[in-house]
Amino acid sequence: MASAAMSLAELERWLQDRVDRHPAATSIPMLDGYTAAIVAGPVSMSPLDWICPLLAIDADAFNHGGTPEFAAISAVALRHNDISNTLSTAPDRFEPMHRRDPSGNIDAHPWCQGFYAAMRLRLSAWAPLLDVNNVNHGLLLPILLHCRDDQARPLLGPPRNGRKTEDFLRNAYLDIPTVVEALRQHWMPIRYARDR
DSSP, X not given: OGGGOOOHHHHHHHHHTTGGGOOSOSSHHHHHHHHHHHHHSSSOOOHHHHHHHHHTOOGGGGXXXXXHHHHHHHHHHHHHHHHXXXXXXXXXXXXXXXXXXXXXXXXXXXXXXXXXXXXHHTHHHHHHHHOTTXXXXXXXXXXXXXXXXXXXXXXXXXXXXXXXXXXXXXXXXXXXXXXXXXXXXXXXXXXXXXXX
């Protein structure tokens, strides 16, 4: 798989060249968030079911080695395996691939938007944690705070005004590695019970 994979820099250029095909990710941070949601989410999914929308490719691309599509699939599979292995063996070393905005601050929005795009593939399975009355709803907050809906509005509604809110929003990304592992642990009994 590694020998067939394109580099992440090549993958990002390849994704950006496909924007008109509407891949679920157009950058490596988005792809990374999307893949993390697949690893940590409530259901196991066939690679066809999540990689095809992620890359905006047809399922037939899995059957033809030596193509750019197959090299992209291979790169995604490697990142999936890296995330899965890190969360399984050293969860404290998991680091989302964030970039910095022009002012030098971490920009968690693309990563979180990718995570949410993967959630939307099986939103009904994620529904219990979308219920604000669920004690575990808070696990999604550091991610969903950075997401926007289809009309580019904050997914959780407009933030409250004030310094506390600004500080929380500026630092919420710091909790993302912890909540991804907590989500994986939360879903594990359900996910593997469904697989049987």
